[in-house]
Amino acid sequence: MSGVNSMKVYCGATGSKKKLDYMSKNNYGLMLNPSIWKYGRNVTWKYWALDNGAYKAYTDNTKFDSKKFLKTIYEKLPKSKMLPDFIVVPDKVGAGLKSLQFSLAWYSKLKYMKEYNWYLAVQDNMHISDVENLVSEFDGIFVGGSVKWKVATGESWVNLAHKYNRPCHIGRVGVFKRIMWAKRIGADSIDSTNFVRNPNGFRSLESAKVQTMLEA
Numbered sequence: 001m002s003g004v005n006s007m008k009v010y011c012g013a014t015g016s017k018k019k020l021d022y023m024s025k026n027n028y029g030l031m032l033n034p035s036i037w038k039y040g041r042n043v044t045w046k047y048w049a050l051d052n053g054a055y056k057a058y059t060d061n062t063k064f065d066s067k068k069f070l071k072t073i074y075e076k077l078p079k080s081k082m083l084p085d086f087i088v089v090p091d092k093v094g095a096g097l098k099s100l101q102f103s104l105a106w107y108s109k110l111k112y113m114k115e116y117n118w119y120l121a122v123q124d125n126m127h128i129s130d131v132e133n134l135v136s137e138f139d140g141i142f143v144g145g146s147v148k149w150k151v152a153t154g155e156s157w158v159n160l161a162h163k164y165n166r167p168c169h170i171g172r173v174g175v176f177k178r179i180m181w182a183k184r185i186g187a188d189s190i191d192s193t194n195f196v197r198n199p200n201g202f203r204s205l206e207s208a209k210v211q212t213m214l215e216a
Contacts, residue, residue: 007183008085009205010049012036012193019196028205029085031191034065034072049191050077050087054121055144055171058093066090073113085189086117086169088142094149096125107138119169124149128160135160140167140188147172155185162186174201179208 010031011023023030030048035056050072057064069090077084090106092099103120110118117139122131124145135141141161143150154170161168167188173179174192182190195201 007187008047008189009195010047010189010191011195012191012197014193014196016196022202023196026202028195032084034068037072037076045082047085048082049169049189050084051171051191052088052090054088054091055093064090064092073110077116083115084117086119086140086142086167088119088121089138091121091123091144094124094145096123097130099123100126100130104134111137122157128156132160135164135166138166140169143168143170143187147178151178151181154182154187158186158188161188174204176204176207179204183208 008029010029013020013030013032013036020030024045027046030045031051032048033051033053033056035053052064052069054064073087087110089103089110091103095102099121100123107118107120110116119140119142120131120134120138121142121144131141141157143154143157150170150172158168158170168186169189169191170182170187171191173182173187173190174194179190195205
C-alpha cells in the first residue's frame with residue numbers, strides 16, 4: 001500500500017478547461033461518472049477513475065440511472081484510450097446493508113469483466129463484520145457515506161482494506177483538515193470536486209503537500 005505520504009488525488013471534472021489542464025500538468029487524476037463523461041475529453045490524463053453516478057442521483061434527488069451506467073460500461077469504456085484505475089460498483093448513499101445488498105447484486109453481473117478493478121462502496125451503518133468476508137472478492141474499498149460517518153470510521157476501513165492487500169479510496173476529501181486526515185490514516189487515494197469548484201481549491205492540496213503516487 002502507498003502509506004501516509006503518498007496518495008493519488010482525483011479531481012471532479014466540472015471545472016474550466018484551464019483548471020483541467022492544471023490538474024493534468026500537476027499529476028492530479030480525474031474522477032468521472034456517467035453524467036459527466038464528456039468532461040476532460042480533450043485533456044490527456046495520467047490516471048482516472050469512474051464513479052457509478054449514485055451520489056449525483058442522490059444529490060439531484062433522482063433514481064440511479066442504471067441504463068446510463070451500463071451504456072458507459074459496455075459502450076463508452078471500450079473506446080477509451082486508457083483504462084480507469086477503478087470503477088465503483090453501484091451503491092446506495094447512506095443506506096447501510098441495503099446498499100451492500102444492492103452492490104452485491106450488481107457485482108454478480110460485473111465481476112466477469114476482469115479487465116477492470118471493481119471497488120466496493122461502504123456506507124453509513126455498515127460495519128467491518130458486514131464486509132470483511134467480502135473484501136477479497138473486490139479489488140478495493142471505496143469509503144462513501146456522510147462526512148461525519150467516514151471521518152469516524154475511515155481509519156478502520158483503510159486498515160481492513162490493507163489487511164487483505166487491497167487499496168482504500170475515500171470520497172469527498174476536499175478541505176485541508178480532511179486531506180491531512182486521509183494522509184494520516186494511510187488512504188491510498190481521495191477525490192473531491194472542491195479543487196475545481198472553488199477559486200483557491202488547489203491550495204488545500206498544495207498546503208497539505210500531497211505527493212501523488214506518480215511523483216513518489
